[in-house]
Amino acid sequence: MKHYLDITLLPEADITLGFIWQKVYQQVHIALVDSKVGKNESSIAVSFPRYNTKASGEQAFPLGNQLRLIANDETQLAKLNIAKWLNRLEDYVHIKSIKPVPENVTYAAFIRMQVKGEARIEKDMLSKAQRWAEKSGQPLNACLAELEKSKPKANNKLPFIWLESQETRQRDLNASRKFPLFIKKVEVTEQQVGTFNCYGLSTNHNMKEKLVSIPQF
Numbered sequence: 001m002k003h004y005l006d007i008t009l010l011p012e013a014d015i016t017l018g019f020i021w022q023k024v025y026q027q028v029h030i031a032l033v034d035s036k037v038g039k040n041e042s043s044i045a046v047s048f049p050r051y052n053t054k055a056s057g058e059q060a061f062p063l064g065n066q067l068r069l070i071a072n073d074e075t076q077l078a079k080l081n082i083a084k085w086l087n088r089l090e091d092y093v094h095i096k097s098i099k100p101v102p103e104n105v106t107y108a109a110f111i112r113m114q115v116k117g118e119a120r121i122e123k124d125m126l127s128k129a130q131r132w133a134e135k136s137g138q139p140l141n142a143c144l145a146e147l148e149k150s151k152p153k154a155n156n157k158l159p160f161i162w163l164e165s166q167e168t169r170q171r172d173l174n175a176s177r178k179f180p181l182f183i184k185k186v187e188v189t190e191q192q193v194g195t196f197n198c199y200g201l202s203t204n205h206n207m208k209e210k211l212v213s214i215p216q217f
Helices: 017-034 074-080 118-136 140-148 166-171
Strands: 003-009 045-047 066-071 093-095 106-113 160-164 178-188 214-216
Touching (some): 003 017, 003 074, 017 160, 045 106, 045 214, 066 074, 118 140
Antiparallel strands (some): 003 066, 003 093, 045 066, 106 214, 160 178
């Protein structure tokens, strides 16, 4: 990844940083889908230079206020023309020019995490208990009580952005389904190549060494 451009988000008193992230990242996602190089595959990655899960304060947001687009070739970013996709948000973003990635960098991978909330966990627990009760003949309450001992905890500490699924929209133009895109940063020790999805994130993999890294600076 040899070239990048930065997008700085500019919140106002009555418009939160989280709301602007939702609007900006939705447009970036649409742009990456439009320029994809394979099925759900992008040649352009995203990075969050100010990612900080310990951020606090009224205006704090764990992803910070900067989004970075990175590509192997300058022409890929020029062709994407992200300013066109963000033209309706020009009062809330500052797009800088394309620059070469500096020589001295570290590496990290940003991945999408599937995070279950309390409601989803409760629904899964009930479903498992019902199947167990049917097979074993035990009372449903007894099965629920046993499963409660190993009940997973909701993990909602990761930063997320509310997005609308483009796949759902492509299947049905009248459909609209929003979901939280949870984003996790994984530190890696060296450059690792691979593919990015149309959120600009590393393709998920169970093995850390298989994640796609991007330069951090």
